[in-house]
Amino acid sequence: MAVLYAIIPDNMKRVVVTGAGAVCPNGNSLEEAWKNIRAGITGIAQITRFNISDLRWKVAGELKDFDAGKYLSPKDINRVDAFVQYAVAASTMAAEDAGLIIKPPALSINHEHKYRSTGVISSNLVMLSSAGVVIGSSRGGISSLERAITSSRHVSPYLMPSTTISMAASYVAQHLGIKGYCMGISSACASGTSAIGEAYRLIKAGYEDIILCGGAEAPLCRICINGYGSSKALSRITDSSASRPFDRGRDGFVLSEGACILVIEEYEKALKRGARIYGEIIGYGNTTDAFHQTVPSPEGEARAITSALNEAGLKPEDISLISAHGTSTPWGDRVETEALKRSLGRHAYNIPVTSIKSASGHMLAASGSLEAALTLISMKESVIPPTINLRERDPDCDLDCVTELREADIQYSICDSFGFGGINAVLVLSKLRV
Numbered sequence: 001m002a003v004l005y006a007i008i009p010d011n012m013k014r015v016v017v018t019g020a021g022a023v024c025p026n027g028n029s030l031e032e033a034w035k036n037i038r039a040g041i042t043g044i045a046q047i048t049r050f051n052i053s054d055l056r057w058k059v060a061g062e063l064k065d066f067d068a069g070k071y072l073s074p075k076d077i078n079r080v081d082a083f084v085q086y087a088v089a090a091s092t093m094a095a096e097d098a099g100l101i102i103k104p105p106a107l108s109i110n111h112e113h114k115y116r117s118t119g120v121i122s123s124n125l126v127m128l129s130s131a132g133v134v135i136g137s138s139r140g141g142i143s144s145l146e147r148a149i150t151s152s153r154h155v156s157p158y159l160m161p162s163t164t165i166s167m168a169a170s171y172v173a174q175h176l177g178i179k180g181y182c183m184g185i186s187s188a189c190a191s192g193t194s195a196i197g198e199a200y201r202l203i204k205a206g207y208e209d210i211i212l213c214g215g216a217e218a219p220l221c222r223i224c225i226n227g228y229g230s231s232k233a234l235s236r237i238t239d240s241s242a243s244r245p246f247d248r249g250r251d252g253f254v255l256s257e258g259a260c261i262l263v264i265e266e267y268e269k270a271l272k273r274g275a276r277i278y279g280e281i282i283g284y285g286n287t288t289d290a291f292h293q294t295v296p297s298p299e300g301e302a303r304a305i306t307s308a309l310n311e312a313g314l315k316p317e318d319i320s321l322i323s324a325h326g327t328s329t330p331w332g333d334r335v336e337t338e339a340l341k342r343s344l345g346r347h348a349y350n351i352p353v354t355s356i357k358s359a360s361g362h363m364l365a366a367s368g369s370l371e372a373a374l375t376l377i378s379m380k381e382s383v384i385p386p387t388i389n390l391r392e393r394d395p396d397c398d399l400d401c402v403t404e405l406r407e408a409d410i411q412y413s414i415c416d417s418f419g420f421g422g423i424n425a426v427l428v429l430s431k432l433r434v
Contacts, residue, residue: 013204015282016432018275019098019263020373021090025061025256026360029093033370034377037359038405040388044240044254044361049220057229058238060220061256061361072175080162080171081141082218086259086366087168088175091133091212095176098263099275100128100210132181132211133169134199135261136191138364138419140165143221168216172261180209186365188419189325191215193368196262197284197425203266214373215365216259228255231294233329243362244389245326245355246333246397253327256361260370278376280430282412283312289422296332296418301339304424305414309343312428314412316344319351319428321384321413322399323375326355327362336416337397354402358388368417372427379410379431 020030025043027033036043046052047060068077068085071092077085095101141163148155161167166184173182181202187194192215199213228234235242235252244250270277285307289300309316325336341348356371363370378384384406393401415427 013206014267014280015200015203015264016267016270016280017262017264017278017376018270019094019100020260020278021093021097022258022260022370022373023063023066023086023089024258024260024360024363024366024370025063028063028066030260030373034374037356037374038383038385040359040386040405042240042359042388043256044243047220050222055225056236057225057234059240059242059254061254061363062220063257079158080167081144082257083137083141083216083259084162084168084171086218086257087135087172087216087261090214090216090259090261091172091176094212094261094263095128100263128177130180130209131178132199132202132207132209133173133178134181134183134185134195134211134213135169135172136185136187136195136215136365137165137168137217138186138188138191139217139219139224140186141167142224143218146221146223172212181207181211187423187425188421189362189364190368190417190419190423190425191365192260193372193415193417193425193427194286196281196369196372197286197427199264200281200284203264208266210263210265212261212263214259214261214369215367217364217366218257219255219364220257224255235328241389243328243358245324245328245358245387246394246401247390248392248394250328250330250333252329253357254361256363258363258366258370260366260373262369262373277432279379279432281427282430283308283314283428285311285424285426287424289424291422294420296335297422298335298338298342300422301336301416301418301424302342304426305339305343305416308414308426308428312412314428316347318412319344319414320408320410321375321378322351322353323371323413323415324353324355325416325418326357326387328357332418333394334396336418337399340399348399351400352384352402352406352408353399354384355387356385358390368415368425372415372429375413375415375429379413379429382407382409384408384410
């Protein structure tokens with residue numbers, strides 16, 4: 001694997017990723033998700049969560065065999081929405097991956113309960129207590145709200161606090177004993193990428209502690225399926241091939257659920273504590289189209305990409321991989337392709353493009369953070385996971401879309417996320433520079 005050398009300005013805080021955790025339709029850990037997505041194995045299947053006999057949209061990306069009891073007590077599980085449970089699971093795995101939590105191989109019943117309640121053991125409290133949490137979500141606790149509205153039973157006194165979007169960040173902080181910076185972000189489908197970008201900016205500007213950041217989502221309920229479906233955003237294809245980014249026959253995205261959390265910190269501090277480093281975040285662009293509530297603008301998306309590149313100090317020819325938003329909507333994929341051409345010029349045709357959503361479906365806020373995590377792994381392993389279900393290319397989406405696992409020396413990557421309301425968030429990631 002080639003090592004990239006770069007001159008880093010003395011006054012610039014370098015931001016590195018030292019941990020990651022995920023639950024998604026492709027696996028209940030980041031390792032399992034990467035193994036399946038790398039192999040082109042889909043997480044999309046027919047909806048089993050509720051009766052779909054009267055719905056026109058039949059498939060989704062559901063978590064499979066997820067056990068919240070590994071991370072939360074039964075009482076906690078009953079008090080919070082699934083998107084919070086997913087956030088806690090992904091955050092706990094990310095903290096463990098970063099060496100911030102060391103769970104003993106065998107615990108007594110009392111210690112096991114304490115671990116599930118706080119997520120930490122006493123020797124790790126000091127390290128985590130001053131950390132921060134920034135987690136994005138588009139729909140928050142909408143599934144719990146739907147159940148409360150349609151149920152004749154007494155409404156839980158925990159309904160309002162447990163379903164608010166900021167509760168993912170707050171509950172993760174409570175679970176892990178974090179008492180530093182804490183924020184919930186909601187910027188539609190860009191929420192997870194925005195959370196990572198804002199956390200990156202915090203550390204770059206001088207925030208001195210570790211930050212857990214990413215996205216969490218649990219939107220698989222009738223109101224979301226009907227809502228996105230009636231707006232003509234969802235695919236009506238009824239099998240696992242429904243998510244078809246950049247394909248001529250695509251007809252909408254597939255709604256999914258899950259969470260992905262990254263641990264980020266300042267480079268020198270990561271070195272000092274001996275942390276394993278996945279890679280660096282070196283650029284972040286955030287723009288709005290000021291154009292339309294649901295229709296994306298290539299001009300606005302292109303400005304976000306250019307902004308991220310400018311912050312990273314890179315040129316289009318420096319980029320080795322594009323992890324596309326690639327939702328599989330007819331208009332969205334076409335607009336994103338145009339935005340990439342506007343921002344990257346002729347070099348856009350030379351950069352491999354892949355869409356993780358072809359296998360995972362659209363996890364809304366969680367998609368951007370999952371795609372960032374998997375892009376970092378792609379860079380370390382020098383492979384590009386495939387865009388599956390791309391059988392006949394749309395002539396308007398004519399970039400180099402990877403359809404089979406491809407070996408590649410990836411030095412710099414772009415990760416795109418675009419949301420309703422014309423909210424655009426783009427990250428530039430790098431191999432560790434020395």
